[in-house]
Amino acid sequence: MDWAGNATVKHEFDRFTAEVSDLLLRTGYLMTGDAKDAEDLAQETLLRVARRWKRVRSMDRPAAYARRILINLVLHDSDRRSRQRAELQPGDGAFDTSDETAARALREIEDVAEFRWALAQLPARQRAVLVLRYWADLSVAEVADVLGCSAGTVTSTASRAAARLAEALAHSDPAATDPMIRPSLKGPTYADPRS
Amino acid sequence: MPTPDLENELRGAFTRAAADFGDPQQARHRLTQRNYHPGSGHRRLATGITAAAASAAVVLGLGLSGAFGSSAAHVTRTIQTPAFTLTSYSDGTDTLTLNPAELLDPTALQNDFQQYGIPAVVTTGSLCTSEPAPAGFSQAVTSPTGTSEGTPQSGEQPTITINPPAIPAGTELSVGDFQLSSGQYAGSQQADFVLIDTNSYTCSNTPPDPNGMPAGYGQADGIGLLYGGPGPSGS
Numbered sequence: 001m002d003w004a005g006n007a008t009v010k011h012e013f014d015r016f017t018a019e020v021s022d023l024l025l026r027t028g029y030l031m032t033g034d035a036k037d038a039e040d041l042a043q044e045t046l047l048r049v050a051r052r053w054k055r056v057r058s059m060d061r062p063a064a065y066a067r068r069i070l071i072n073l074v075l076h077d078s079d080r081r082s083r084q085r086a087e088l089q090p091g092d093g094a095f096d097t098s099d100e101t102a103a104r105a106l107r108e109i110e111d112v113a114e115f116r117w118a119l120a121q122l123p124a125r126q127r128a129v130l131v132l133r134y135w136a137d138l139s140v141a142e143v144a145d146v147l148g149c150s151a152g153t154v155t156s157t158a159s160r161a162a163a164r165l166a167e168a169l170a171h172s173d174p175a176a177t178d179p180m181i182r183p184s185l186k187g188p189t190y191a192d193p194r195s
Numbered sequence: 196m197p198t199p200d201l202e203n204e205l206r207g208a209f210t211r212a213a214a215d216f217g218d219p220q221q222a223r224h225r226l227t228q229r230n231y232h233p234g235s236g237h238r239r240l241a242t243g244i245t246a247a248a249a250s251a252a253v254v255l256g257l258g259l260s261g262a263f264g265s266s267a268a269h270v271t272r273t274i275q276t277p278a279f280t281l282t283s284y285s286d287g288t289d290t291l292t293l294n295p296a297e298l299l300d301p302t303a304l305q306n307d308f309q310q311y312g313i314p315a316v317v318t319t320g321s322l323c324t325s326e327p328a329p330a331g332f333s334q335a336v337t338s339p340t341g342t343s344e345g346t347p348q349s350g351e352q353p354t355i356t357i358n359p360p361a362i363p364a365g366t367e368l369s370v371g372d373f374q375l376s377s378g379q380y381a382g383s384q385q386a387d388f389v390l391i392d393t394n395s396y397t398c399s400n401t402p403p404d405p406n407g408m409p410a411g412y413g414q415a416d417g418i419g420l421l422y423g424g425p426g427p428s429g430s
Contacts, residue, residue: 013233021223026213039222040270046231053233099198106204113214115208134202135209154196162197162205 014052017046020063024070030131031074033120047068067136068146071128075147078124099159102166109169118168126161133158197317229275274307276300281307289313289334292354295384295423299372313359315389321400322371325392326411332390335361335414336368353420355388366390373402380405389417 023174024045028038049056049066056062097105109115125147132143133154144151197205216222278297281304282290289311293299303316308315316323338355358381362368369391375383385402389412403409409416 009233012229013231017227017231018223021226022219025219025222025226026216029216030209030213033220035217036272037217039225040273042222042226043229043273043275045227046229051230097200102197103201103204106201106208109208112211115212116215119212130205131209134205135213137206139196140384159197162201 001101009053009057009161012057013050015048016057016062020046020066026073026137027067027070027131030116030119030135031071031124031127033116041070041073044073059083064146071146075124075128086149097163097166097170099162102162105166105169114169118165121168122161122164126157129154129157130161130165197262223363271309274310276303276307278302279307281311283396286351287358287360289357289359290354291357292352293372293384293386293420293422294352301370301372304370311359313357314362314393315370316367316396317370317372318398319372320374321398322373322389322403322409323369323386323398324389324409324412325366325389325396328412329363329366329390329392330416331363331366332417334358334419335363335390335403336388338418338420353386353422355418356421362390365393367393369396371398371402375402375405378405383421384423386420386422387417388419 006127025038028041028045029035030066032038032041038127045066048069054066106115109136117147119130122130128147129143132138133140138146140151140154143154147154149157196202269285270282270284274281276297278294278299280290280292280294282292284290291304299317299319301319305315305317308317309320336355336357338353340400357368367390369387369389371387373382373387375385385405387403387409389409399409403419405419407419408414
């Protein structure tokens with residue numbers, strides 16, 4: 001199929017792009033903590049969807065497919081850096097923060113940048129679980145499907161991620177939430193509690 | 196699984212964090228203006244490859260570099276239009292990739308060059324030159340893809356790398372893009388890159404010899420790229 005000779009397909013994809021851009025940008029923003037990285041991720045995602053558009057256009061939920069690509073881009077990047085080695089292995093959830101304490105820490109957030117910073121301290125897969133479950137509002141089964149793991153892994157990862165998030169919030173340095181010195185997701189900036 | 200109370204707090208925190216995205220309207224606009232070429236086989240891959248590689252460099256931390264750059268350079272900014280992609284790297288270099296499938300808007304490219312701190316005169320159907328040719332071109336501009344030789348292929352996307360600090364004071368980059376209508380390469384496009392004296396140059400609508408350089412310019416004083424020819428498109 002030649003896109004140049006098929007204005008309908010191009011128009012259809014343009015409409016899809018307009019519809020899905022906000023979802024991709026905000027998901028990317030939550031996953032990276034950086035607006036520019038989010039835009040780059042969204043662009044890369046749309047390029048990849050475009051390459052498969054003939055197949056994607058017939059899907060029931062092409063937006064969900066695009067979101068899955070975006071999440072996987074972040075996770076693959078994370079895997080490459082080996083920052084989250086064995087993040088789902090026993091020992092990773094070595095935080096004894098209770099759910100009550102975690103909920104209180106979230107309630108007491110004064111600056112949204114503080115939350116973004118704390119989120120950035122999580123391994124990418126834990127971040128993805130929280131973003132998909134509590135922002136995208138996917139069911140546990142749907143999150144498991146996106147991440148290619150079991151429902152049990154999603155629930156246990158969500159618990160560990162929430163505890164770790166609360167721990168990060170408890171130890172957040174207000175200065176660190178300054179966008180100019182905010183920890184970048186491009187480098188291994190968080191301290192691994194296992195080390 | 197976290198308790199319902201914690202889950203509610205998480206939902207609220209994520210909603211606030213997502214709403215904090217700075218100026219999504221502009222980002223959305225930029226995304227929708229880009230040239231994705233859905234469902235176009237190999238050619239769409241070629242067309243999108245610069246942007247894809249650029250963003251992948253950010254996402255994957257791979258780093259891209261031109262002839263000037265270090266392997267650790269990563270993308271800091273990208274402008275993609277249907278006709279060209281301009282990418283800036285952390286080492287201070289920029290790359291320009293032309294899309295043979297689209298007509299170049301010289302004003303848009305010149306304005307985007309300015310945004311990247313590249314002094315330039317961009318023309319279509321003509322090329323501006325100075326006499327004598329300013330020195331220093333090879334330090335300021337290179338072509339990672341090399342200058343075109345032989346029959347240009349329609350899927351080929353010429354790329355040059357620019358090192359703005361190396362553009363000598365008092366000079367600027369001159370870019371001339373031609374649609375060749377006669378000669379051996381009729382039907383192809385030719386993009387020429389040279390330096391000109393900001394205060395003294397003339398423009399000619401005669402394309403330089405595809406295998407040579409404009410009058411007064413040596414082989415190291417410019418780059419000529421042939422692209423968009425009638426060869427196999429790869430689609």
